[in-house]
Amino acid sequence: MISQLVLFAIDICAVALLVFGLYFPRHRRRDLVVAYLGVNIGVLAVASALSASNVGAGLGLGLALFGVLSIIRLRSTELDQHEVAYYFSALALGILGALSTTSVYLSGGLMGLILVVMFLGDHRRLLRNYRHQILVLDSAITDHYVLVAHLEQLLNARVHAVTVQRLDMVNETTVVDVRYAMSEGGLTAEPATPAHSGAHR
Template sequence: MPQLILFAIDICAVVLLVFGLYFPRHRRRDLVVAYLGVNVGVLAVASALSASNVGAGLGLGLALFGVLSIIRLRSTELDQHEVAYYFSALALGILGALSTTSIWLSGGLMALIVVMMFLGDHPRLLRHYRHQIMVLDSAVTDQVALVAQLEQLLGARVHTATVARVDLVNETTIVDVRYSVKGRATNTGTSGAPAKAGAHR
């Protein structure tokens, strides 16, 4: 009976994580299936191994290796917050399968994971900070001039500007910019997609 209660707590926790936090905030349907599959798969495998003579540590190690392989060999790009949801779904499944711990401890740890993801991925947390890959229509080799130009274009304070490529023939600069915007309407989505910006010559 305690094992079934843990299963129920795990299902409630992953449903809350996926449908209460991730999907309303990021709207990526394909990862909903991935998170649910990872959670239930790890829960099933870890539960079966814990009931057999195979060491639970070996089973959990294989589960972690499998998820890391999926993330490593993925065909589509994942943002860091999506990787965090992967590991949260994995951790919930592992905790749901650990019958050796008390229900209160496992349930409390599951609740802690969901609460931390709620806070860490909240749209209002560090909402003024942005990240963008920009393509400038000029070749800029001076770092000070580059930062000044980016701050003028973005109307924001640039914290870091890492040049990925300078094309002196076509006069373009590709730069990874991390900046903060104060006192303006903010968009909580922080896409790393390139944005082309005109340069003042």
């Protein structure tokens, strides 16, 4: 019982560090703060109750995973991949906090590992040169090499991958999904949007 309470305390500290120490200072989405805290505490409560009953823990964890996946899949607002990663981190912390069959040191160490991975994986200095944008160009470009050259000149960066999402020959527009790397001199600010092109992250 005491070890279970210790795990609960470690989980609360870990999710608070994940949300208020890592996620919110870096991404500033207040609505997801509530979501991450709710997912963590909800999974912690459900998994703890199931582990104390005759219901199989595997079934309970499976239902918890299904619920979170449904929330992510049926979301009404757009989530980036790093935000999905924070969802699963909050979920994993809650599950580890409810596993009374493992030692406090093992569960605590795994929680710490999750926090370290998220700290490093979502760090601004990691692959900071790389960008991803969807651009609306004010011309219809059918040649791939011409398109890449045009994007590199437009973004002042090296283009690594381009996917044409829509080519409108009537209105002369091209919608492209472009992944590129900024030069070291271009890291001081995001690339400016041209006067006749639309862009969003």
